[in-house]
Amino acid sequence: MKYIPLSALVGLAITAAYFLMALFAPVISPYGMAEVVGSVWEPSSAEHLLGTDNIGRDLLSRMIYGGRTTIFIATAATILSFTTGAILGFLAAVLGGLWDQVLSRFVDLLMSIPTLIFALVVLSVMPVTIPVLIVVMGLLDSTRVFRLARAVAVDINVMDFVEAAKLRGEGRGWIIFREILPNALSPLVAEMGMRFIFMVLFVSTLSFLGLGVQPPGADWGGIVKENKDGIVYGIGAALYPAVAIATLAISVNLVADWILNRTTSLKGGRGG
Amino acid sequence: MADTLLDIKNLKIEATAYPPGEPPQDITIVEGVDLRLEKGKVLGLIGESGAGKSTIGLSAMNYGRGGVRITGGEINLNGRDIRKLSLRGLRAMRGAEVTYVAQSAAAAFNPAKKLMEQIVEATLAHKRASKKEAEARAVELFRKLGLPDPESFGNRYPHQVSGGQLQRAMTALALCPQPDLVVFDEPTTALDVTTQIDVLAAIKEAIADTGVAALYITHDLAVVAQVSDNIMVLRGGNMVEYGSTEQIINDPQEEYTQALVSVRSIEHEEKQPAPEPVLKVQNINARYSGTKFDVLKNVNVELSPGQTLAVVGESGSGKSTLARVITGLLPPRDGKIIFDGRELNADQASRPREDLRELQMIYQMADTAMNPRQTVGTIIGRPLEFYFGLKGRKKRERIQELLDEIELGEGFVDRYPAELSGGQKQRVCIARALAAKPKLIICDEVTSALDPLVADGILKLLLRLQKIEDVAYLFITHDLATVRAIADSIAVMYQGEVVRYGTKSDVLAPPFDAYTDLLLSSVPEMKLGWLEEVIAHRRMESAGH
Numbered sequence: 001m002k003y004i005p006l007s008a009l010v011g012l013a014i015t016a017a018y019f020l021m022a023l024f025a026p027v028i029s030p031y032g033m034a035e036v037v038g039s040v041w042e043p044s045s046a047e048h049l050l051g052t053d054n055i056g057r058d059l060l061s062r063m064i065y066g067g068r069t070t071i072f073i074a075t076a077a078t079i080l081s082f083t084t085g086a087i088l089g090f091l092a093a094v095l096g097g098l099w100d101q102v103l104s105r106f107v108d109l110l111m112s113i114p115t116l117i118f119a120l121v122v123l124s125v126m127p128v129t130i131p132v133l134i135v136v137m138g139l140l141d142s143t144r145v146f147r148l149a150r151a152v153a154v155d156i157n158v159m160d161f162v163e164a165a166k167l168r169g170e171g172r173g174w175i176i177f178r179e180i181l182p183n184a185l186s187p188l189v190a191e192m193g194m195r196f197i198f199m200v201l202f203v204s205t206l207s208f209l210g211l212g213v214q215p216p217g218a219d220w221g222g223i224v225k226e227n228k229d230g231i232v233y234g235i236g237a238a239l240y241p242a243v244a245i246a247t248l249a250i251s252v253n254l255v256a257d258w259i260l261n262r263t264t265s266l267k268g269g270r271g272g
Numbered sequence: 273m274a275d276t277l278l279d280i281k282n283l284k285i286e287a288t289a290y291p292p293g294e295p296p297q298d299i300t301i302v303e304g305v306d307l308r309l310e311k312g313k314v315l316g317l318i319g320e321s322g323a324g325k326s327t328i329g330l331s332a333m334n335y336g337r338g339g340v341r342i343t344g345g346e347i348n349l350n351g352r353d354i355r356k357l358s359l360r361g362l363r364a365m366r367g368a369e370v371t372y373v374a375q376s377a378a379a380a381f382n383p384a385k386k387l388m389e390q391i392v393e394a395t396l397a398h399k400r401a402s403k404k405e406a407e408a409r410a411v412e413l414f415r416k417l418g419l420p421d422p423e424s425f426g427n428r429y430p431h432q433v434s435g436g437q438l439q440r441a442m443t444a445l446a447l448c449p450q451p452d453l454v455v456f457d458e459p460t461t462a463l464d465v466t467t468q469i470d471v472l473a474a475i476k477e478a479i480a481d482t483g484v485a486a487l488y489i490t491h492d493l494a495v496v497a498q499v500s501d502n503i504m505v506l507r508g509g510n511m512v513e514y515g516s517t518e519q520i521i522n523d524p525q526e527e528y529t530q531a532l533v534s535v536r537s538i539e540h541e542e543k544q545p546a547p548e549p550v551l552k553v554q555n556i557n558a559r560y561s562g563t564k565f566d567v568l569k570n571v572n573v574e575l576s577p578g579q580t581l582a583v584v585g586e587s588g589s590g591k592s593t594l595a596r597v598i599t600g601l602l603p604p605r606d607g608k609i610i611f612d613g614r615e616l617n618a619d620q621a622s623r624p625r626e627d628l629r630e631l632q633m634i635y636q637m638a639d640t641a642m643n644p645r646q647t648v649g650t651i652i653g654r655p656l657e658f659y660f661g662l663k664g665r666k667k668r669e670r671i672q673e674l675l676d677e678i679e680l681g682e683g684f685v686d687r688y689p690a691e692l693s694g695g696q697k698q699r700v701c702i703a704r705a706l707a708a709k710p711k712l713i714i715c716d717e718v719t720s721a722l723d724p725l726v727a728d729g730i731l732k733l734l735l736r737l738q739k740i741e742d743v744a745y746l747f748i749t750h751d752l753a754t755v756r757a758i759a760d761s762i763a764v765m766y767q768g769e770v771v772r773y774g775t776k777s778d779v780l781a782p783p784f785d786a787y788t789d790l791l792l793s794s795v796p797e798m799k800l801g802w803l804e805e806v807i808a809h810r811r812m813e814s815a816g817h
Contacts, residue, residue, distance in 0.1 A: 003295045160641040164704075167599055167620065168658060169628040182645035 004258070011254025018067060018248050025068040031058040033065040034216040041227075041235045053237055054226050063240055066218035071248075073134055073219075074199035080138030081199075082192060085145025090176045090184070092146070093153035104150065107143045115140050116205065123211045133212060137202055141195060148191055152184045186260060193256025197249040204245065220244060277350065277452055277485050278309040278332055284344030285327055285336065285509075301327050301340065302509040311452070314479060314486045316500030316517070318493055318532070320723035321694070324509040329455045329489045333370045334362055350452065367394035371446035375458040377438040381430040387441050388426025395449040406448060413444040416481055417474040436467035440474050447482055454479075456488045460495060464586035464750060465794040472498060473807050491723060493532050494796035497521050498803035505529050518800060533798060535724045538731055538757035542776045545761065546576035548613070550711055550744050551598070556607035558597050567593045568604070569768045575761070577711065578738060580745040582755040582776075584791065585765035591748045594765075595714045598746070599633060612711055629659045632705035636717035638697035642689040648675075648700050649685035655707040674703040677740070678733060695726035699733065706741060714746045719754060731757055752795045756780070764788050 004012075021028065030049075031037050035057060042052040050059040092103040110118075122136050156162060157180065165179050204221030206212030213219040215226075220241035227237035285302040302324040309315050317325040331342055334354045346353050354365060371394065374380040381390060392406040401409065407426070414422035417440040430438060439459055446454045459475065460468040476499045479486055490496050496503060496517075503520040505512040505528065513526045524530045551574065558568040567590045575581040583591045596602040598609055600620030609616045611631065617623045635641035642651055652671050656662040662670055668685075675684055678699040689697055698718060705713050715734070719727035735758055738745065749755060755762060755776075762779040764772040764787065772779055772788045784792065793806050 160635045160637060161643045163601070164633065164635070164641055167601075167628060167633055168655060168708075169623075169625050170658070178646075179643055183643070 007254050008258035011251040011258070014247060014251035015255055018071065018244075018251075021064055022068040022071040025064045029058075029061040029064040031061040033057075033061060033218050035061070041230055041233075041237065050240055051235075051237060053223070054230065059223075059237055059240065062218045062223055063220075063244065066220045066223050066241065067244060069130075069213055069217060069219040070200055070203055070221070073130060073137070073203045073213075074196055076134045077137040077141065077199045077203075078192060078196045080134060081141040081145050081195065082188065084139065085142035086149040086181075086184075086188060087176075088142070089146040089149025089151075090153045090180055091172075092150045093157050094172055094176055094180070100150075103146070107146050110140070110143045111147075115202075119202075119206065120209070120211060123206065128211055128214060130213070133203065133206070137199060141199065141202075145188075145191070145195065149184065149188060152187050153180050156180050156183050190256045190260035193252045193259075197245075197252055200245055200248065204241070275311045276308060276348075277311045278307070278487075279348040280305065280307040280328075280331065280345065281348070282306060282345040283328065283331060283342070283347070285324070285331060285340060286343045287336075287340045300509065302331075305345075305506075305509075305511050307504065309453070309485055309487065311485055312483045313502065314488055314500040316496035316503040317487060317489045317506060318491065318496050318503060319506035319512075320491055320725065322508065323506040325489045325491075325506050326457050327509075328506070329457055329487050330372075332453060332455055332487055333366050333372065335366070364398070368398040368400060368449050369451055370453045370455065371449060371451045373439075373442050373446045373454060373456045373459050376462055377442040378430065378435060380442060381438065383430050385429075386426065387428055387430060387433070391426060391441065391445045391448055394445070398449060400449050409450075410444055410448050413447055413478065414441075416478050417441075417444055418470070419444075434467070436463055436471050439463060439471050443471075443475055443478060447478060447484065450482070451484060454484055454486045456486055458490050461490065461492070465752070465796075466586055466790055468495070468796075469794045469803070469806065473803060475499065476803065492796065493521075493535075493724075494798045494802075497798065497800060498796065505532065521798060521800060531725055535728050538728065538735070540735060540758050543576070543579050543760045545574070545579070545775065548577075549574040550577040550612055551575040551581075551746065552608075552610035553594070553598065554608045554610065556594070556597055556604045556609070558593060558602055558604040558607075560602070566605070567768050568597065571607070571765075571768075571770055573763045573770060573773060575712070575744050575746060577744055578742040579760040580738070580747050580758050582747045582749060582759035582762045583765060584749060584752060584755055584762060586750055586791075588767075589765040590768040591765050592716055593768075595633070595716050595746070595748055598714060599631065625659070629655075629708045630711045631714070632708050632710040632712070633714045633716065634698075634701050634705050634718050636721055638694065638701050638721075639689070641701050642697065642704075644689050646688075647685065648687050648689075648692075651689075651700060652703050652707050655704060659708055670707075674707055677706065677737065678703045693726075694722055695729060698722065698730055702730075702733065702737070706737065706743075709741075710743055712744045712746060714748070716748045717750070718747075720749065720751060727754075734758065752792060764791065 036055060037058050038048060038052040038056045040052065040054060040056050042048055044051045048058050048060065050063065053059050053062055088103055092100040119136055119140060126132050162175060162179050165175055203212055203219065204224070207219050207221030208225045213222055215222065223241045224238045227235070230237050283302055283305045284300065286298055286300050289297050289299050305328060307315070307328070317329060319325045327340060330337065331347060332349070334342065334347055334357065336342055342355065347355050349369065354362070357365065388407060388410060391410045392403065395401050395406040396403060410426060411422050414425045419425045419437055419440055433441065443459070456475065460471050463471060472495065479499070488496055488500050500517050502515065503517050504514045505520065505526070507528055513520065513524065513529045520529060521533060524533050553571055553573045556568050556571040557566050559566045571594060573581060583594060585591045593602065597604050600616065600618065600623055603618035611627065616627055649671055652674055653667050656667050656670055671685060675681070680696060680699055692700065719730050722730065731754065734745065737743065747758065759776045761775050762773070763770045764779065766787050772785055779788070780792070796802065
């Protein structure tokens, strides 16, 4: 019998709904992504549940396709940032000495430049495609993951069971992946929830500034950009992406909190 | 009845546990405990960890640590039920009528304030004396407690005094408001034996002089026998036995109490040293990088195969550093380590796998010595796989064999360390070391984190395994009782040097050098009046010189 608190259940349900929506976007969206189906900024109606956007496309379909793009980019970038950040962070902690210094100072250097500005500069000289976007966001964010992973691993690295593994003659691979990683997982997973949301915000910001997803592709930041002028006329189309980002952020973090609570201590057990 | 100070009736204490992956549960920590303490008397509360002794001690102030709730019974102090007091009433009582001495004085004092400020703080807050009177009283207490320079002692900061002095300062803190009752929560447990005896004598004198009543909480029956008038034995939140100190020590009624009294009575025949030692430590000097101070100075010891060398000393004597040098975690500045006839590489990383296999280690804290995310099967199985390439059914059979050897039966293979008790954890660590079929196991304080009865079981197991597997132990400990129980030869260390070394019978027989004498006479003995004897003996000696 696994016990799941109510808050985590709510978080799980909403998060799952968003991801399912992203996966099955072509099936569930009522109209095509770039299909012009009505006039400009129509109010909500039976045909267009959320109304239409600035050039007469169905807003609900735009939101669903936009969510698909945003969530895909954010997920891919988070995975990239966690694999690079965590592996380099663990290596720095286990190798120590010069390696640690070189890696850590390099990361400090990257972190001293504001991420958004750095991304804007890189994206303005490179072709803006989705893979480029993912790589740029993932690598920039991996500096944060590196710091966390290194800090956690340094703590674990001095524990007796790691010393016992070293005395046994185990190699670095075993120490990193079998001794340290399982014990560092819960703080990393909790952090992953946070970083994922930052990625959503990051890609939305880039799109809003015109350096993210390019038209006619839809994403939540882009929808805000396209419809921002409507706010002056009392048209709320630009607010739907905001609501989507907020609910996704809250639900993902409810799940992350639960995971962290289950396994805060190194005492472990079956919690996993 | 007139002079009853504390009268606890039918005490029930509960707490909420949060097991991972399950809903929170209420658990009962203490149930149905009755306790009476008369003015000026000392009651010892004794039991192993989880017995509820600290929880009961704190209930005398109507206080429960985080999540702990007092849910039933009466706590009468000075004739009134303090469970019915308001928060304001409790505040007036705590720190004035009842005070508390914590186990770790180092963690209890504010490092940023001078001692005097902290010692008179409660007295002033409760307006029990003027600042001048309180300070005069504190100085008087410093003198009674045998602290150096009583007049100026209070001007020091906590880091400027030793651990034993700090513990005595904490006793002064507790006695300064002239309370009716002091709760001593393991006040000497964190101290070295040589320091413990001084603190114990100081506390005892101060209690006698001030006429205060005390609850003295400890897990060490020999210690509590020296200071208390009555003893209550607790186990799992229930009372096992209650009686006068004399009756508990000399005529215990309950089986559990009898076991506690007869603990540390393991007999071990010492073996003669063999001509060819398995381990020779030659002229080792070592220091930690970045320091200019040798932690080990010209250390020479030898250990015969299948025998036990006990390395004894107080904290800071370099005994754990010696283990680090032998395992190669700290390469020495000079000197050699000869193991089984060959010289070991100084650095562990450059030692061949066979050398690593034959030299295993068991740690003090079994909790942190095992990966919490690995099952017992993985923990014990890894050395089998790593050194002998065992797989599948053969590995499983060998794991079960090892589990049988450490007296854990079926069903432990799939458990995680968090699902084991302290003693079981240490047994699994022993099995992991044995799995490598080593010639030498370094045991670093392996029993000092365990309750006496559990520790006894571990020592017996180690002795039995030594006979079966013919493995040698280098046994690091600060506890001379343990040494008597299992050693064949002994090295006494003091400030990085071996001050006395030889077979057990030689080392433990007079004439002693000064340090060994101090160490030996400081080990609490399970008899009444031991403390007075030792103190009187020491005074006579120092007067004689």
